[in-house]
Amino acid sequence: xxxxxxxxxLDIESLRANEIELILETAVGMxxxxxxxxxxxxxxxxxxxxxxxxxxxxxxRISFDIAAKRLSADCVSISxxxxxxxxxxxxxxxxxxxxAMNPDIIVVRHSSAGAPHFLARNLKACVINAGDxxxxxxxxxxxxxxxxKRKFGRIRDVNISIIGDIxxxxxxxxxxxxxxxxxxxxxxCGPPTMIPVGIETLGALVAPNMDEAVSNADVVxxxxxxxxxQKDMLFPSEREYAALYGLTAKRLRLLRPDAVIMHPGPxxxxxxxxxxxxxxxxxxILDQVTNGVAVRMALFYLLSGGxxxxxxx
Amino acid sequence: xxIWIKNGxxxxxxxxxxxxxxxxxxxxxxxxxxxxxxxxxxKAAEYxxxxxxxxxNLLVVPGLIDxxxxxxxxxxxxxxxxxxGTMAAAAGGFTAVCxxxxxxxxxDCAQVTRFIAEKACKCGHAAVYPVGAMTMGLKGKLLAEYxxxxxxGAIAVSDDGHPVADxxxxxxxxxxxxxxxxxxxxxCEEASLSCGVMNEGPVSTKMGLAGIPxxxxxxxxxxxxxxCALTKSSLHIAHVSTRESIxxxxxxxxxxxxxxxxxxPHYFTITDESVFGYNTHAKxxxxxxxxxxLKAVRKGLADGTIDVIATDHAPHSVxxxxxxxxLAANGITGLETALPLGLxxxxxxxxxxxxxxxxxxxxxxxxxxxSRKITPGAPADLTIxxxxxxxxxxxxxxxxxxxxxxxxxxxxxxxxxxxxSGGRITYERMNTVDG
Ligand SMILES: [Zn+2]
Ligand SMILES: [Zn+2]
Numbered sequence: 001x002x003x004x005x006x007x008x009x010l011d012i013e014s015l016r017a018n019e020i021e022l023i024l025e026t027a028v029g030m031x032x033x034x035x036x037x038x039x040x041x042x043x044x045x046x047x048x049x050x051x052x053x054x055x056x057x058x059x060x061r062i063s064f065d066i067a068a069k070r071l072s073a074d075c076v077s078i079s080x081x082x083x084x085x086x087x088x089x090x091x092x093x094x095x096x097x098x099x100a101m102n103p104d105i106i107v108v109r110h111s112s113a114g115a116p117h118f119l120a121r122n123l124k125a126c127v128i129n130a131g132d133x134x135x136x137x138x139x140x141x142x143x144x145x146x147x148x149k150r151k152f153g154r155i156r157d158v159n160i161s162i163i164g165d166i167x168x169x170x171x172x173x174x175x176x177x178x179x180x181x182x183x184x185x186x187x188x189c190g191p192p193t194m195i196p197v198g199i200e201t202l203g204a205l206v207a208p209n210m211d212e213a214v215s216n217a218d219v220v221x222x223x224x225x226x227x228x229x230q231k232d233m234l235f236p237s238e239r240e241y242a243a244l245y246g247l248t249a250k251r252l253r254l255l256r257p258d259a260v261i262m263h264p265g266p267x268x269x270x271x272x273x274x275x276x277x278x279x280x281x282x283x284x285i286l287d288q289v290t291n292g293v294a295v296r297m298a299l300f301y302l303l304s305g306g307x308x309x310x311x312x313x
Numbered sequence: 314x315x316i317w318i319k320n321g322x323x324x325x326x327x328x329x330x331x332x333x334x335x336x337x338x339x340x341x342x343x344x345x346x347x348x349x350x351x352x353x354x355x356k357a358a359e360y361x362x363x364x365x366x367x368x369x370n371l372l373v374v375p376g377l378i379d380x381x382x383x384x385x386x387x388x389x390x391x392x393x394x395x396x397x398g399t400m401a402a403a404a405g406g407f408t409a410v411c412x413x414x415x416x417x418x419x420x421d422c423a424q425v426t427r428f429i430a431e432k433a434c435k436c437g438h439a440a441v442y443p444v445g446a447m448t449m450g451l452k453g454k455l456l457a458e459y460x461x462x463x464x465x466g467a468i469a470v471s472d473d474g475h476p477v478a479d480x481x482x483x484x485x486x487x488x489x490x491x492x493x494x495x496x497x498x499x500x501c502e503e504a505s506l507s508c509g510v511m512n513e514g515p516v517s518t519k520m521g522l523a524g525i526p527x528x529x530x531x532x533x534x535x536x537x538x539x540x541c542a543l544t545k546s547s548l549h550i551a552h553v554s555t556r557e558s559i560x561x562x563x564x565x566x567x568x569x570x571x572x573x574x575x576x577x578p579h580y581f582t583i584t585d586e587s588v589f590g591y592n593t594h595a596k597x598x599x600x601x602x603x604x605x606x607l608k609a610v611r612k613g614l615a616d617g618t619i620d621v622i623a624t625d626h627a628p629h630s631v632x633x634x635x636x637x638x639x640l641a642a643n644g645i646t647g648l649e650t651a652l653p654l655g656l657x658x659x660x661x662x663x664x665x666x667x668x669x670x671x672x673x674x675x676x677x678x679x680x681x682x683x684s685r686k687i688t689p690g691a692p693a694d695l696t697i698x699x700x701x702x703x704x705x706x707x708x709x710x711x712x713x714x715x716x717x718x719x720x721x722x723x724x725x726x727x728x729x730x731x732x733x734s735g736g737r738i739t740y741e742r743m744n745t746v747d748g
Binding site for chain 2: 133170198
């Protein structure tokens with residue numbers, strides 16, 4: 001087993017394929033813990049993890065929080081409203097303040113792309129990016145890869161279609177980077193207002209329309225449509241968006257029978273995904289949530305210097 | 314003060330090129346004595362010199378002018394002052410700078426213009442030519458008093474940093490400025506298209522940063538060219554960064570429209586890939602573009618479409634740069650790196666030395682209504698350049714108050730050895746004095 005050497009998890013681009021494999025394998029080992037009656041191991045006892053969320057998020061923060069607690073780490077949560085960010089403190093000041101608390105790992109969510117990189121450069125603690133601006137959401141991509149791997153037994157050659165606002169989506173960016181790195185074929189689809197220039201340089205194909213995007217896919221990943229984007233003139237109305245780019249019951253019939261539907265959540269039922277599709281048998285959205293805890297446990301474990309499968313009981 | 318510059322290789326574009334001595338007296342060029350004619354100069358022999366500069370193996374050229382800098386005074390003296398900014402200019406080989414009006418308060422009236430001019434006289438290390446605001450408060454609505462500001466020393470008007478969205482205001486500014494005899498310098502940017510923080514392209518897509526397309530600049534360049542043709546006024550386009558803008562300028566010049574243009578050294582040296590790592594020292598407006606644009610800028614310089622190299626020296630403190638990329642201020646310092654970066658263009662075969670001197674001294678002078686020549690009676694503004702000196706640029710060792718340069722740590726060949734502004738040695742690197 002290879003040794004873990006990275007200090008930080010900032011984006012998928014900076015991870016090698018064998019590092020991603022190690023994370024996914026480690027995550028599989030973490031399931032067992034989550035299924036015990038006492039869901040706790042002492043692996044990270046005495047370690048301090050700070051969840052530093054400068055952008056609101058409940059799901060991701062809770063997922064990290066549960067992951068930390070299952071490994072017995074002390075976990076502190078600092079959110080934008082309770083931190084001094086709002087009072088005009090610079091990110092550098094914040095970094096120094098966090099450093100003074102001697103945390104072992106800092107999980108950061110920030111509205112500015114590159115903020116976790118800034119913290120990583122200036123802090124001795126390990127930094128995990130829990131989403132920065134439109135840039136990256138590496139733990140989401142890792143849990144998505146874990147979900148696909150568990151469904152299909154592999155990632156290589158799986159056809160992934162990502163539908164929606166690719167331009168503004170850090171999930172899309174990290175998924176494209178991760179899945180292509182692991183040998184999957186990634187296709188994106190959405191109105192051209194939502195497809196960023198040069199997306200093909202990231203390794204993604206662009207499907208001309210929704211029907212084509214879904215009919216070939218093993219995995220259909222629907223991105224959340226933000227209503228605010230209507231003001232940016234990315235689409236005229238939710239109604240038309242749902243008709244052209246939504247995963248409707250009618251479109252569901254184009255899917256391969258063994259294809260699965262993913263969504264990073266929270267869903268906008270009736271916009272990007274029809275309610276009956278969201279609740280149908282092909283969705284694996286709740287598996288994604290479970291896998292999220294496992295992947296985050298794996299990252300905490302690896303960053304804390306744990307060796308694979310050691311100290312686990 | 315009398316200065317004797319001996320044996321320099323003099324380049325006075327269009328007039329003289331060769332080894333010569335130059336005598337300076339009372340702030341003026343007293344004599345230019347080509348090698349071989351020295352015995353015919355009675356003055357040189359009897360001269361009682363205050364200072365002799367041995368310029369053998371050095372270039373002596375008309376004093377460089379940076380027609381686009383931000384000196385930040387009044388109002389933001391923590392970033393730069395007239396004193397520190399002009400010292401950086403002198404160290405970079407510049408004998409004069411034109412300072413943009415986006416100070417606090419904005420330079421939109423004679424009082425502010427006068428303050429800048431007087432302060433520069435008192436503690437400047439280079440001549441300072443203020444650029445007055447095109448509109449009151451740089452708001453793009455009402456014309457400022459160009460006549461008053463000209464009287465107080467303004468040499469051009471501009472709303473630099475604040476694109477003029479209203480085409481009628483731009484038209485009136487051009488017309489009115491023609492009556493006063495001032496050129497208009499336009500910062501071309503269509504604000505509704507430029508709601509990003511870096512160039513739009515594969516790099517911005519990869520980094521998850523909002524992009525600014527080339528069209529945000531070229532649309533306004535095309536509009537302003539149309540207005541220039543309409544008004545027959547003199548228009549100068551600031552910091553050209555895109556290939557489309559250059560194509561538009563080339564076509565306009567071909568038609569005989571009175572437009573001139575500048576670019577900055579960063580646009581012909583680095584691309585948007587410098588932003589990788591969220592490097593805020595690569596954040597400026599207009600943003601660094603891609604390699605095709607870089608090539609087009611070089612071509613535009615080579616074929617004369619771009620008349621001027623100006624730095625857009627925009628000092629910012631650590632507070633505004635050592636923060637999140639999307640919140641960081643736009644702009645980089647440039648006064649101390651422009652000449653080496655320009656000389657690199659000569660080494661790359663893009664420009665001849667003479668063409669470089671035209672773009673850094675002769676042409677900017679012409680645009681703001683001055684002249685730059687090395688003839689008896691002309692002001693003694695000279696830059697003496699060591700073409701061979703290799704050095705590493707370290708921003709923290711620079712004279713500018715701010716250190717926001719993407720060229721920090723770069724290796725360069727060639728820099729100013731002496732800068733002489735108005736007959737005064739404002740900067741000297743070496744102490745090679747002999748008799
Ligand atoms: Zn500007
Ligand atoms: Zn400027």
